[in-house]
Amino acid sequence: MSGIGAIIGSIEENFDRHLDKIREFVRQPSISASGEGIRETAELCRALVEGLGGEARVVPTEGHPVVHGEVREGADRTLLVYSMYDVQPVADEEGRWIVPPFRGEVADIPEGKSLVARGVYNTKGPLRGFFNVCEEIKAMNEALPVNLVFVIEGEEELGSPHLPSFVENHIQELSKADAMYFPMPQESIPGRPNIVLGVKGIVYVELEARGGAWGGPSEFGIHSSMASSVDSPVWRLVHFLSTLRDEEGRVLLEGFYDDLRPPTSEENRFAEEIAKTGFEDEWRRSMKIRRFVQGATGRELIRRYLFEPNLNIDGLVSGFTLKGTKTVLPHSARAKLDLRLLPDMSPEEVVRQLERHIEAQGASDFLKMTVHDMYPWSQSPPTSDVVQAKVAALERLGMRPLVWPRIAGSAPFYLFNRPPLNLPYVAGGAGKAGRAHSPNEFFTVEGIKRFEKGVASFLYHYAGME
Amino acid sequence: MSGIGAIIGSIEENFDRHLDKIREFVRQPSISASGEGIRETAELCRALVEGLGGEARVVPTEGHPVVHGEVREGADRTLLVYSMYDVQPVADEEGRWIVPPFRGEVADIPEGKSLVARGVYNTKGPLRGFFNVCEEIKAMNEALPVNLVFVIEGEEELGSPHLPSFVENHIQELSKADAMYFPMPQESIPGRPNIVLGVKGIVYVELEARGGAWGGPSEFGIHSSMASSVDSPVWRLVHFLSTLRDEEGRVLLEGFYDDLRPPTSEENRFAEEIAKTGFEDEWRRSMKIRRFVQGATGRELIRRYLFEPNLNIDGLVSGFTLKGTKTVLPHSARAKLDLRLLPDMSPEEVVRQLERHIEAQGASDFLKMTVHDMYPWSQSPPTSDVVQAKVAALERLGMRPLVWPRIAGSAPFYLFNRPPLNLPYVAGGAGKAGRAHSPNEFFTVEGIKRFEKGVASFLYHYAGME
Numbered sequence: 001m002s003g004i005g006a007i008i009g010s011i012e013e014n015f016d017r018h019l020d021k022i023r024e025f026v027r028q029p030s031i032s033a034s035g036e037g038i039r040e041t042a043e044l045c046r047a048l049v050e051g052l053g054g055e056a057r058v059v060p061t062e063g064h065p066v067v068h069g070e071v072r073e074g075a076d077r078t079l080l081v082y083s084m085y086d087v088q089p090v091a092d093e094e095g096r097w098i099v100p101p102f103r104g105e106v107a108d109i110p111e112g113k114s115l116v117a118r119g120v121y122n123t124k125g126p127l128r129g130f131f132n133v134c135e136e137i138k139a140m141n142e143a144l145p146v147n148l149v150f151v152i153e154g155e156e157e158l159g160s161p162h163l164p165s166f167v168e169n170h171i172q173e174l175s176k177a178d179a180m181y182f183p184m185p186q187e188s189i190p191g192r193p194n195i196v197l198g199v200k201g202i203v204y205v206e207l208e209a210r211g212g213a214w215g216g217p218s219e220f221g222i223h224s225s226m227a228s229s230v231d232s233p234v235w236r237l238v239h240f241l242s243t244l245r246d247e248e249g250r251v252l253l254e255g256f257y258d259d260l261r262p263p264t265s266e267e268n269r270f271a272e273e274i275a276k277t278g279f280e281d282e283w284r285r286s287m288k289i290r291r292f293v294q295g296a297t298g299r300e301l302i303r304r305y306l307f308e309p310n311l312n313i314d315g316l317v318s319g320f321t322l323k324g325t326k327t328v329l330p331h332s333a334r335a336k337l338d339l340r341l342l343p344d345m346s347p348e349e350v351v352r353q354l355e356r357h358i359e360a361q362g363a364s365d366f367l368k369m370t371v372h373d374m375y376p377w378s379q380s381p382p383t384s385d386v387v388q389a390k391v392a393a394l395e396r397l398g399m400r401p402l403v404w405p406r407i408a409g410s411a412p413f414y415l416f417n418r419p420p421l422n423l424p425y426v427a428g429g430a431g432k433a434g435r436a437h438s439p440n441e442f443f444t445v446e447g448i449k450r451f452e453k454g455v456a457s458f459l460y461h462y463a464g465m466e
Numbered sequence: 467m468s469g470i471g472a473i474i475g476s477i478e479e480n481f482d483r484h485l486d487k488i489r490e491f492v493r494q495p496s497i498s499a500s501g502e503g504i505r506e507t508a509e510l511c512r513a514l515v516e517g518l519g520g521e522a523r524v525v526p527t528e529g530h531p532v533v534h535g536e537v538r539e540g541a542d543r544t545l546l547v548y549s550m551y552d553v554q555p556v557a558d559e560e561g562r563w564i565v566p567p568f569r570g571e572v573a574d575i576p577e578g579k580s581l582v583a584r585g586v587y588n589t590k591g592p593l594r595g596f597f598n599v600c601e602e603i604k605a606m607n608e609a610l611p612v613n614l615v616f617v618i619e620g621e622e623e624l625g626s627p628h629l630p631s632f633v634e635n636h637i638q639e640l641s642k643a644d645a646m647y648f649p650m651p652q653e654s655i656p657g658r659p660n661i662v663l664g665v666k667g668i669v670y671v672e673l674e675a676r677g678g679a680w681g682g683p684s685e686f687g688i689h690s691s692m693a694s695s696v697d698s699p700v701w702r703l704v705h706f707l708s709t710l711r712d713e714e715g716r717v718l719l720e721g722f723y724d725d726l727r728p729p730t731s732e733e734n735r736f737a738e739e740i741a742k743t744g745f746e747d748e749w750r751r752s753m754k755i756r757r758f759v760q761g762a763t764g765r766e767l768i769r770r771y772l773f774e775p776n777l778n779i780d781g782l783v784s785g786f787t788l789k790g791t792k793t794v795l796p797h798s799a800r801a802k803l804d805l806r807l808l809p810d811m812s813p814e815e816v817v818r819q820l821e822r823h824i825e826a827q828g829a830s831d832f833l834k835m836t837v838h839d840m841y842p843w844s845q846s847p848p849t850s851d852v853v854q855a856k857v858a859a860l861e862r863l864g865m866r867p868l869v870w871p872r873i874a875g876s877a878p879f880y881l882f883n884r885p886p887l888n889l890p891y892v893a894g895g896a897g898k899a900g901r902a903h904s905p906n907e908f909f910t911v912e913g914i915k916r917f918e919k920g921v922a923s924f925l926y927h928y929a930g931m932e
Binding site: 092211236288310313314319322326328329330333334338410436 | 704777876
């Protein structure tokens, strides 16, 4: 026996070992924001590619390195696997985890027996799971059904600032690929894993209001009794923020919606399909939400999610924030904002809109804007081989995949999807996981197994060996 | 030689020892917000009163204790000394101090050689300085020129929540006093120490916006890609705050200015006197301010300070506030606000205005308000003996005191000034000090000496023994 049936059987048989390998991998911290464990984790990834008989290098960038690898199997098709080895910080989540975030522990949670750890869902769990599948194929003395090119970056959670230059410098090597795959479990509704065709673009900025020539205390917070005589940077920031978005959530930047194209009929059909599922109940449960924006449900809710850009406040801080009282007029105030962009909106244009808005509001005296990340949306055609292979692969396992024209999150898929590489891509996979960027991020044990089986089936389907 | 001349001489002679005693006192932390060192400092205060041959008790309250003491000298007049032994927190000022805040170190700073420590200005420095003067008089084998009643509380920086019940329970003992004195250096303009006749009232509230039945994530922050589908508590808070105060600083609560009485002609005269001094340059220098509200200077600036109520944001926090980026839609957001009130505004009425505003804005679904502190303004007549004695005492030392109808800060003087006690009072003293509630709080060494001499002169003047 070889091919899909055999590999599925082996995954089942050796699953305990697979789980242990994922636990080991998530135990290694790799926080791109602080740099903790970044080098070590890049080296682990290099070793994983080499363990498959491939070649790999830890490629330095001006930031954290990219792991670039190739496994040449003489196969007809070559799949570029894009993933990341970095994770979000946990420093601001202290005391909110049921197990320490880097101990790789299995815990019983309402979603079922799960591995609970930072990065287990986003995205070190599925990355290690992908390697588990390849290792299992190799252990059966088989060649992988496709050649692989790996691009595993260490700055996705920082907005992938140095991935563009890496891609630019490796066009030759990367153009060996026929398609790109981003392995990530997306099965919030049991039996309905998501096939993801796109992502929203993102602009992430930080605004700082600070006292200076215009007024306000400029070096330290002063006694708040001065507040009738001295300007307040935090009040300025609050008033400025209130001009950016109205109370219904509409973004007030001039021209923000100008380039937003209406959903295509195909996108509308996908939205209808999703609306028929129990996605909404699952969202309520998993994110502890009792009511969505303006009471939206079903079709209206999924259309907001898929088809609306937005402006979010990720963080806001000024002055005295500890328990109790302190009477101080703070000298500075900071806000972190992210904007999610849809076709055909351009991040560069949105940054210009922000700059013009600051000017128009007369805020340039007191406000400084720093652009942390920005990159465009991307979208892959549903008709491409790689998407069709992913659909067939999951159907082969008895699942009913659900095609999402995009998710509302952002990832730098445009680097592979746009010229010169022009690779079609697919993201997603089977398996229940959740709470990315939140405490108690998890991947159910059963979900990990489903994920791995889905990956195996996909590799053979994409190779035309189903 | 006895009386003022002798004591001034002794202070000069023994000043090094006085300075050491103040350094020792400020080395003992006494942070009411955390409780650190509160008990120990209360005991130190008790011992200080007993050291003068008086009686003292550490009186428990539902919060931190009040030190109540009496020194009976058989004098004609009895002065109630109100002070505090607690200080503001330093936890949010980490790394901003030039010397550790509780090491009692003397440092060379632009203001001159100074003791730099938390509480050295507000108010443990002047409190210990007051005791230094009394100890010096006793060391000369003289009786104090007045009887003293001490009320030294440990919760002033928390808004004195339990001082009202302490006063109520000790009316009999406190009514032995003829006047109240609050020792605190106020000599920002060299040679022009302030005589302070009043304080603004205060309301300090905390607002928390949180996800719930109305919408938003209710238990933890979620991935910010959900922002087009899920309400944002921090956006709600920002919009709500922007309805509380306009961009010019005018408070938008309905009825807020209704009970504000215009300045009296006497208050106007005091303001004119202050406007003639260099107060503005001193403010610019000491608080690092380059421009005041709407470019106000001189008379207009001091009138804003003295005669305008206001609403300040002391602190604001939500979501991810550390370095770098995290894409999260926070489930809660908090703001700390203080309002400063003038005659005849009532704190209770302002709290009701806030409550009505929350209702009117439809914010009660998502917003919870907690009142931390509140108490009224107070004002003492400039014609009273205690004020006249303070003026004469400083003139005797060659200074030209400047009468301030009030300072913009708040203190619970109303408890002594209003019925049933009805005590006239005076606050202030000679000596340069600054940066209360800020890093590098200081009291110049020369200022401490001037302060003590001013206190000595005042005690003899108030006793009619000048």
